Amino acid sequence: MREISVREAIRDAMAEEMRRDESVFLMGEEVAEYEGAYKVSQGLLQEFGPERVVDTPITEAGFAGVGVGAAMMGLRPIVEFMTWNFAMQAVDQIVNSAAKTRYMSGGRVSLPVVFRGPNGAASQVAAQHSQDYGAWYAHVPGLKVVAPFDAADAKGLLTAAIRDPDPVVFLEHELLYGDTGQVPDGEHVAELGRARIVRPGRDVTLVSWSRGVSAILAAAETLADQDIEAEVIDLRTLRPLDRVTVLGSVQRTHRIVCVEEGWPSCGIGAEVIATVSAEAFDALDAPPRRVSGAEVPMPYAAHLEALALPDVETVVRVAREACYVDV
Amino acid sequence: MAASKRLEEGARELSPLASLAARSAAAYEPMPNGHEQVDLGLPPGELLDIHRRMLLLRRLEERIGQLYAMGEIGGFCHLYIGQEAVAVGMERATRSDDPVITAYRCHAHMVVRGVAPELVIGELLGKADGVSGGKGGSMHMFDPARNFYGGHGIVGAQVPLGTGIAFALKYRKTDRVCVTYFGDGAISQGQVAEAFNMAALWKLPIVYVVENNQYGMGTAVDRASAVSDLHKRGESFGIPGQEVDGMDPVVVERAGLTALEHARSGRGPMLLEMKTYRYRGHSMSDPALYRTREEVQKVREERDPISRVADLLVNAGVVDADQLKAVDREIRAMVMEAVTAAQAMPDADPAELMTDIYSAGS
Structure with a gap:
């Protein structure tokens, strides 16, 4: 075990899965050169290069759709929203495309995509930047919705989400990023769907x-x-x-x-x-x-x-x- | 899941279109004396193949329209009648491993990819062996084994998806190109502009094909788009565009080959505007009161892609009118067989209601 922050736990989960599986990549606003608006993707560009750590334009609907399309071809995209508030622009791709396509295709199309980013109230950023979307996405058959609390779960559940064959909405919390906790050494995978x-x-x-x-x-x-x-x-x-x-x-x-x-x-x-x-x-x-x-x-x-x-x-x-x- | 087994069995046989093409080539005989020299643009056997493929789409969609009118098909149903040159010409330009994605007017695009017509009809009838097991219907059909990725119901949303497919093709360092279709209505969706920007920024291997059939549902292009030359809509992203006579399959094929070569060679996206026309309403429920009967009739008489190719073949002496009638009878019989086969499929099993929401075992 070692003590790390939730922020580092999320980064470690992404880095370890990217090392393990060439089809995993990260895309989103400021994820590469800026190393994440909340510094979650620190060091990833340096290790994996710009083909696998992809800065996008500010274009949530578009890049969410690009992520879903890439998943249709068998890649495992991690699509970062700078915050879930901005994913409102992309909700069509998350709900209509990602969540429903397996069913609409009679099981013929898999979409192993993770949408992740901070959710809920931050600190004095007011109405348009402080909202909990848990219930919105939990309403939708075809999505899995994960919201970890501590560092160990942040790592274990994100690892599971990246390996999962279905679309996962991964709700982080800005005010938890700096919290530290004990995380098992080496591979750590938690089970989705277990309280x-x-x-x-x-x-x-x-x-x-x-x-x-x-x-x-x-x-x-x-x-x-x-x-x-x-x-x-x-x-x-x-x-x-x-x-x-x-x-x-x-x-x-x-x-x-x-x-x-x-x-x-x-x-x-x-x-x-x-x-x-x-x-x-x-x-x-x-x-x-x-x-x-x-x-x-x-x-x-x-x-x-x-x-x-x-x-x-x-x-x-x-x-x-x-x-x-x-x- | 029953449908996927059926599809795999079908994949071992020649697709109906492939066998049609084989028969087309066999049917070709040297031009008889006494006919004028006509530049066909393609070897006569290939033109016969194009004619048969377009006619199959036409007769299939007509039959689907009848089944809808008889109440056997429900929901929304958008027919491709009039636009056949686009799907057939582009398919001939596309490699079979190039992924294709489109919106809800998708039956024809599926069939040219080699999906058996009976699987499409079965889906429309809500059958277990329909291509989506009766869960998708007219607007949502997929066959990744044939590199067909839908069949999407939200106007324009398939454009970022196609762009993501192209992203994956580049990520995997393949030489494949994604062909992404959408309509003149979709081109004004914000998602489309967003996708154009990323495709050009990242030089993705994608050919965007806007099927400009002149009306986004009931709204004429010049009432919906500030610039009605839709091939110019990629210019601000540096995407080269080209206007194409979408009622001429040979012209479509040539434009497609050029655009696919452009994208395949790493130069990024291209935008083809296919000037085409749909003869029926936007969907089966649309009486198309926003245009005159004369307008439709004029296009049918002067620009119909099937008549155009048929006339060319007859004038060149490749076939005579009787032979074309025989082809038509053969295709009608084939469509009827597909309908009969689809009607005989079992209905979608109620036990499948709650399957395919998540992957099995997860």
Whole structure:
């Protein structure tokens, strides 16, 4: 094991897969000479050259389509969006081309492409640069959607995504890039579609993914001081959703709180709670709860932005309510 | 998945077009005395081959139109009638290992690639052995084994995809070229300009073919494009463009050969504007009230690609009218056989509803 940042973990996953498989290449805005707008692709141009680390013009729809077309021919493109906000320009290629072509072709065309970049709220960059797209892409059959929290998962899940034969939407988080964690030495491949119980507990299940996991881990610490043992689940993959792990946890704790940065309407939390309500209704001792981003375009001012995002205090309060401690 | 097995079996036989071509060559006999010397532009056997291929597309699409009218085909269905010279001429210029991609008016492009007509009809009928197993329909058909990459339903979206295919061809250091078709309507999509820019910037091996059939659905070109010479739409990216008589398959083939050679030699993309015309509406539901019957009739009489080649063959004494009628009867019979075979295919299995969303085992 060694301690590296999420940023380095993502870079290492790409570099190792590019060494292993000639058909893997990286394309996107500023990925080569600038080494990534968030310095994620440091050193890749130097090692692999401009044919495999390709700077694109600012043309998201176009280069997303180029990536999908290259995948049709059996290459394994990693298409970087500088942020997922800009991928709105390319959503047609991600949904209509990448996600649907295997089905439309009766299984004749494979599209092993990874779309990746930072997703969710950064720091005071306001509405057009702060949005969580997890629910948008998790809605689409044909896509797999991955959102890692720590460095080990960033490496293991990205490696799995690059090797996967289907299109994968890989949602990183700018505010996690600098976080460090222990990553296994050598090849490290995690399994897509598996959630992870980060902290076991018996009283209430807390579910989140990506940066939300730091909030529920902190909430679990606070709750432990108050004699409430929360079970913390990192979903890791939003599609396919690991319903088995979530339902199993609720069977033990009988209570669930789902925490997401994004808007609640038709969100991942809504899907998790619908699943629990339908399939573990009899196990529930309290209504399932959500803590989410506020339903507003993200404001700029720091104090307003903080109000629009889920915080640890709210998670603690809602978890206590779910446990009927404060009622 | 049943369809792929069927396709592989089909691949071992000669495609119907290849066997047609063989028969065309055999049918050629020396020009009888007494006929004027006509410059055919090609050896007579090749011209006969072109004629047969175009006629097959015409009769196939006519029959598909009838099946649609009878309610056997659902959804959107865009026929290629009138544009046959483009698909046939370009296919003759294209190597079989050159990938081809187009939009939703795709039946003809599939068949010239060598996909059996019955597999196309089977798809339209929603059959298990249709080329996409009944999951794609008229607008979404693919056969990578024959280097055909769709069949795409979103106007213009296939242009970045084709550009990505060309990217892969260059990445793999091959000498193959991607031929990417789109319509006059698509050329104004932002994605198309984005793709042009990257293809020129990276000198990708691609030939863009805009099939200018004069109307983007119901909107005439000069009402949709500030510059109606569409071959000039690549100029700002340094992409050479050429206007081509898209109703003459020999001219199309020559232009195609030049453009493919340009792209194959590493000089980057070319844009061919095929001036063509569709006789039917945009889709089966379009009565085409935006143009006059006389306009359509005039094109049919003066520029029809099949009549043009037929007249040439007769005037040169290569064949007589009776022989052409026999060819037509043969092709009609072949289309009927394909329809019968497609109708006999099993319906798409409900058990296949939830397959092919992800790769097997993932």
